[in-house]
Amino acid sequence: MTSISAPGKVLLAGGYLVVDRAYQGIVLGLSARIHAIVQKSNDRGKVIVRSPQFQDATWCYECHYQSTKVVEVVQEERPGQTPQSRNKFVEIALAYALSYVAQHEVQGSPSFAITILADSDYYSHESTSKLCSRNPQSRFRDFGVSLQEAHKTGLGSSAALVTSLVSAIVLHSMNLEQSNISDDLKRKLHNLAQIAHCVAQGKIGSGFDVAAAVYGTCIYRRFSPTILDSLGTLESADFGKQLARTVDDTDRQIWDTQIDESSIGLPKGLRLVMCDVDCGSETPSMVKKVMGWRTAYPKESLSLWEALSKANMELAAVLQSSSSGTNTDRATLKQNILAIRSLIREMSAKAGVPIEPPVQTHLLDSCSAIQGVVGGVVPGAGGYDALVIILEDQEEVLHQLQEFLKSYQSPPDLIHDTQIGQVRLLNVKQETEGIKIESSHQYAGWI
Ligand SMILES: Nc1ncnc2c1ncn2[C@@H]1O[C@H](COP(=O)(O)OP(=O)(O)OP(=O)(O)O)[C@@H](O)[C@H]1O
Ligand SMILES: C[C@@](O)(CCOP(=O)(O)O)CC(=O)O
Incomplete structure (x- = not known):
């Protein structure tokens, strides 16, 4: 089993400006976290993702390895499920993380059961939130509503979700779960999470929320948006190789993000x-x-x-x-x-x-x-x-x-x-x- 958590964020200053590389933002990481827990399952080629704090929040995927080592992720139709019940952040994070892992010669069809657990403050549904009946001591609440009904508070749930999900999948698949997350691995997880989150979000954001999810509190300058343009899509012929090259960025020529996490925080007192x-x-x-x-x-x-x-x-x-x-x-x-x-x-x-x-x-x-x-x-x-x-x-x-x-x-x-x-x-x-x-x-x- 591999469990990873990532924090939420608040952009204290720099809203809108930070979308432009010329300007920086002041980003505070928060104590509210989203956890992704990856466990092996016996269902070959299938990944099931559950967000058990919400009603109707289970997504089942068939994962197909292509000859290019890209993993196509297809949501299984279940009786009563409409196309709206797809979760594009989960689906894209899964496809990009598995395709990245596949480039690193990890063999076999993935078969995972993944659980997502979020701290209460990401959502406004305090009134319906209940203790977990099977574990009243748990820090996680049963929200008693569907994800769509739970008003978000704006703490960056999608960035924390995508970051913890891709990180847990990579660490689990590449047998890195016993190690500390080294600076180099963190850098790669950041790049992968930025790519997946950007694609899911429609390339609108500066990526400060993913930076906070990976690095916590920091002063942030975004990456050049052209990095994503050269990547292509999951369907492009060379996609898998391009993805691994971009994420790994071995000679550090691709990513120009600047994240200064060393000296920033709220004043004492x-x-x-x-x-x-x-x-x-x-x-x-x-x-x-x-x-x-x-x-x-x-x-x-x-x-x-x-x-x-x-x-x-x-x-x-x-x-x-x-x-x-x-x-x-x-x-x-x-x-x-x-x-x-x-x-x-x-x-x-x-x-x-x-x-x-x-x-x-x-x-x-x-x-x-x-x-x-x-x-x-x-x-x-x-x-x-x-x-x-x-x-x-x-x-x-x-x-x-x-x-x-x-x-x-x-x-x-x-x-x-x-x-x-x-x-x-x-x-x-x-x-x-x-x-x-x-x-x-x-x-x-x-x-
Ligand atoms: N606990 C969860 N389980 C599964 N998916 C979740 C969960 N929380 C959030 N998501 C996904 O993230 C989406 C919300 O992302 P969105 O970017 O709209 O909000 P946010 O990141 O919380 O807020 P903001 O961007 O304003 O800070 C949901 O529609 C869902 O796809
Ligand atoms: C407007 C913008 O600069 C900040 C959005 O911040 P938030 O999701 O409202 O916390 C967009 C971005 O940087 O992604």
Whole structure:
């Protein structure tokens, strides 16, 4: 058995800019993780993937080795299953991981039973979430709904899922499960997960979420998107070889991603919390619209991008210097955050995209007024995903915030006709570590 977990993420600063290689993003890894557990099964040539915390979340695949050593993955039709019940992140991760493994001369048809387990904070369905009846001590909940019904909170479930899944398959198939994940292996798993996630997502993202899943908290500069263009598709004649060449990148000439994980973190004495507003956002359509405005108004958008980048990098400098020990100037941090938010609202208004919509502005301003709260932002693409608050790491401050949120009522958003629901604090912390090998005892009752 091989079990790997990967963390969720929050893009504290750099949303939209980081899609362009010219700009960097500040990425925090989170304590919420997704685990993939790979076990051998006796069903030759078949892989069954289960996500047992959700209803109707079992996907069965037949795996066909092609003469080119590419593995074609075909979902079995099951009575009552509609095409919507395909899970493209699982399916593509499986096909790419097995095809990569096949290039490395690993023999035989795969026959695996794979279990996916996710920490609760990825989804908003607290009310229906139950303890595991077979193991009440388990950290994993039974959500009692289907995946489609479980509103996502925006912590990067698909990136953590794809990263843990491809990593567990590669380690298991290549008998690497007993080893630590070396830097070189991590680099290859990162490349493979980026490729699979990008394909599944329709090549819209910068890949910061996969970087966080592999490396944890970091300053991120994306890879050149052309790396994927030269790869072709699973159907192309030379695909398997190209995939292995691109993932392994033996002479380090292909990938130009820059990930600095050494010196970044929240200043000592501060912590983050995330407020889930139980709405969720459609990131791809927001990105398309912002990029459309960027292309239509190159001069105006460039000066906004440059100003935002400067503010973001000032924030990065504060986070880098204080995590190495010096006293943080809370007032500077507060000002940094306010400067970034103001530029984000300008971007919001000019592009006509609700990146920091008025209801989130109200919530952020109200939380920031609480004694001991430094400030907060709409992370990543913004919108109605969970927002981040940075505060003094003291019980009293957290308690004040919790009490405030209990009775918080958002004003109606007349512009976007959206009402945010009950605001709930997620139970996540910032975490430095990326992917890790897990021990199996914590899965009792689930596998
Ligand atoms: N526990 C899970 N088991 C199986 N598949 C999952 C699971 N969690 C997420 N997924 C897959 O990931 C998809 C959600 O990915 P999506 O990129 O829309 O959200 P996200 O990564 O959580 O959010 P964001 O990109 O805003 O941070 C689901 O539709 C499903 O395919
Ligand atoms: C808008 C963007 O820069 C950030 C999206 O972040 P999130 O998925 O909303 O956390 C897109 C990307 O970088 O992939």
